[in-house]
Amino acid sequence: MLTVKNVNTFYGQLHALKNVSLHLKKGEIVTLIGANGAGKSTLINTISGLTPPRTGSILLDGFAIEKLPPHRIVELGISQVPEGRQIFNTLSVKENLELGAFLYLRKKGGRRLYEEMVEKIFHLFPVLRERCHQPAGTLSGGEQQMLAIGRALMARPQILLLDEPSMGLAPLIVKEIFSVIHALARQGGTTILLVEQNAKAALRIADRGYVLETGKVIMEGEALELMENKEVKRAYLGRDRKDIWER
Amino acid sequence: MESSAQIFQYILSGLANGSIYGIIGFGFAIIFNATGIINFAQGEFVMLGGMVTVFLLSLLQWPLVYCILLAILLTLIVGIIFERLAVNPLKDASPITIVIITIGASIFIRGIAMLVWGKDTYPLPSFSGDTAINLGGATIMPQHLWILGLTCIIIILNRLFFYHTIYGKAMRACSVNPKAAGLAGINVRAMVLISFAISSALGALAGIIIAPLTLTSYDVGIMLGLKGFCAAIIGGMGSGMGAVLGGFVLGILESLGAGLISAGYKDAIAFIVLLAILFFRPGGLLGRSGIERV
Numbered sequence: 451m452l453t454v455k456n457v458n459t460f461y462g463q464l465h466a467l468k469n470v471s472l473h474l475k476k477g478e479i480v481t482l483i484g485a486n487g488a489g490k491s492t493l494i495n496t497i498s499g500l501t502p503p504r505t506g507s508i509l510l511d512g513f514a515i516e517k518l519p520p521h522r523i524v525e526l527g528i529s530q531v532p533e534g535r536q537i538f539n540t541l542s543v544k545e546n547l548e549l550g551a552f553l554y555l556r557k558k559g560g561r562r563l564y565e566e567m568v569e570k571i572f573h574l575f576p577v578l579r580e581r582c583h584q585p586a587g588t589l590s591g592g593e594q595q596m597l598a599i600g601r602a603l604m605a606r607p608q609i610l611l612l613d614e615p616s617m618g619l620a621p622l623i624v625k626e627i628f629s630v631i632h633a634l635a636r637q638g639g640t641t642i643l644l645v646e647q648n649a650k651a652a653l654r655i656a657d658r659g660y661v662l663e664t665g666k667v668i669m670e671g672e673a674l675e676l677m678e679n680k681e682v683k684r685a686y687l688g689r690d691r692k693d694i695w696e697r
Numbered sequence: 698m699e700s701s702a703q704i705f706q707y708i709l710s711g712l713a714n715g716s717i718y719g720i721i722g723f724g725f726a727i728i729f730n731a732t733g734i735i736n737f738a739q740g741e742f743v744m745l746g747g748m749v750t751v752f753l754l755s756l757l758q759w760p761l762v763y764c765i766l767l768a769i770l771l772t773l774i775v776g777i778i779f780e781r782l783a784v785n786p787l788k789d790a791s792p793i794t795i796v797i798i799t800i801g802a803s804i805f806i807r808g809i810a811m812l813v814w815g816k817d818t819y820p821l822p823s824f825s826g827d828t829a830i831n832l833g834g835a836t837i838m839p840q841h842l843w844i845l846g847l848t849c850i851i852i853i854l855n856r857l858f859f860y861h862t863i864y865g866k867a868m869r870a871c872s873v874n875p876k877a878a879g880l881a882g883i884n885v886r887a888m889v890l891i892s893f894a895i896s897s898a899l900g901a902l903a904g905i906i907i908a909p910l911t912l913t914s915y916d917v918g919i920m921l922g923l924k925g926f927c928a929a930i931i932g933g934m935g936s937g938m939g940a941v942l943g944g945f946v947l948g949i950l951e952s953l954g955a956g957l958i959s960a961g962y963k964d965a966i967a968f969i970v971l972l973a974i975l976f977f978r979p980g981g982l983l984g985r986s987g988i989e990r991v
Contacts, residue, residue: 478881498880518885520879529880536868536877548863549870553882555863 451476451641452497452528452609457516458508459489459496460492466492467503467624468665474609474643479635481644481652481673483686484662491533493662494611498628499523510609525553529607533614533645535598539587543578546586546597547571549602564604569601574630592623599630609641610634616648623650628655649686654675661686704836707912708949709832709955713841713910715948716848721925722940723855724896730872731892731932734795738779738803739900740922745772746901747913751819760763761943770903775806776897780890790946803918810915821908826953840909847906848941851899857938868892880909900925920964927971933981942982 459467459634461663462554465488476481484488495501497508499520509517515523538546544589547568554560572579579590586597595615602610611629616624632655646652653659653673661669661682676682721743728736741844749768754761783802787795824843829836859865870878871888879885904913904921911917925940928947947967954966974981 521882521884524882536874539874540873545866549881
């Protein structure tokens with residue numbers, strides 16, 4: 451449903467994405483792995499319209515979206531959970547969720563849909579209900595991540611882009627968040643593009659993966675294949691070189 | 698020795714002037730929140746409010762209230778045009794560039810006003826007569842009551858808008874994190890436009906309600922704009938309530954200073970207070986410490 455074709459993105463002079471192509475099928479979990487600075491976040495931001503590509507095309511169900519501003523792309527059903535969570539610190543948890551629903555809350559009759567969605571989010575992350583009226587900045591890191599995901603889901607996206615959802619979180623919370631992501635795709639039919647440093651955890655729940663290096667896709671394939679790939683194992687799964695090459 | 702009635706008098710008129718500074722400061726804060734820009738053309742919206750009302754009154758001969766509403770609307774349109782022409786086309790310009798542009802725009806607007814209306818000062822009739830009201834030994838003009846009342850209404854309306862409507866919340870979200878606001882589906886540039894519309898309307902209203910007390914002319918925007926800026930800084934840039942509080946503090950100190958020391962120091966006091974705040978509490982009275990904007 452989403453096709454990225456030969457995209458080139460620049461930061462000033464810096465060529466951050468070099469002829470990157472990728473596609474997502476409905477209901478799939480696809481992960482992007484790669485080292486810091488490989489261009490994973492740039493790719494996600496390019497899809498979201500924050501760093502529009504200089505050349506190349508991005509098609510959502512055949513419709514070109516690469517020139518649209520971020521808010522239009524959200525309207526078309528692609529939401530991003532940004533790196534570092536980027537919640538609205540001084541606003542309450544509830545207000546953060548309301549703003550996730552901005553697109554339909556501003557319309558007449560949007561309130562009912564909002565109530566329905568907010569219940570779903572509270573069901574997914576019960577802790578957010580307890581924290582409802584607290585300023586979002588007072589939440590713990592894990593709760594903030596849940597809020598960031600909840601806010602993105604409030605927009606009722608078909609495609610959810612997640613940028614490093616496990617960053618800086620305790621293993622137990624990471625596990626919880628990953629199981630929610632998994633359930634979103636498997637039960638909710640949401641298509642997911644997951645950027646992760648934690649390649650092992652990401653490949654475990656993903657259907658397919660892409661490996662990025664210095665702005666280029668150097669490998670792509672089924673998650674299982676990638677997990678078994680020697681190069682991937684060595685570079686991203688943290689296996690010792692010895693284990694793999696000198697067995 | 699000044700009598701307590703006289704002190705009370707100074708405080709009352711200080712409150713009224715302070716309300717004006719507060720409303721103007723509020724305008725600074727709204728634009729600063731939405732964009733991070735300090736809009737030095739804010740004072741010109743204040744001038745336009747008063748001058749356009751005077752002009753409409755003599756041109757159309759309509760009742761005062763219609764002229765006022767029309768003047769606010771026209772100033773609001775100027776604010777929108779200003780945003781479209783001077784602020785919106787800039788992509789990723791540095792703050793200092795934008796500040797210089799707003800100063801340029803303010804000189805431009807002032808110049809046009811001088812060409813159209815000349816250098817004369819104009820009076821605007823009080824909203825409900827000039828019979829002073831006696832209040833505990835001090836006298837207060839009906840216009841002062843208008844100013845205080847309208848300030849309260851503005852505070853309440855703003856509170857309702859920013860905390861109880863989805864657009865107000867969206868504007869607050871833009872000020873906390875514009876990138877995330879875009880990702881939530883909020884059109885950040887539209888919010889910037891709305892912020893200019895609201896501030897220009899607020900500025901115009903401030904200019905209109907003070908005009909009956911101080912007269913108005915093409916250049917009142919300079920001093921009123923600066924005082925409003927002081928109010929916003931004193932209250933903590935970016936905090937709307939802070940700006941109003943800052944305005945009250947500024948107005949009362951100014952009026953006490955003018956009354957007890959010398960009227961000649963009235964304007965100097967505003968800037969001494971500004972400097973003192975910047976030295977001792979750079980975040981403002983209600984602002985957070987440091988440079989984080991809220």
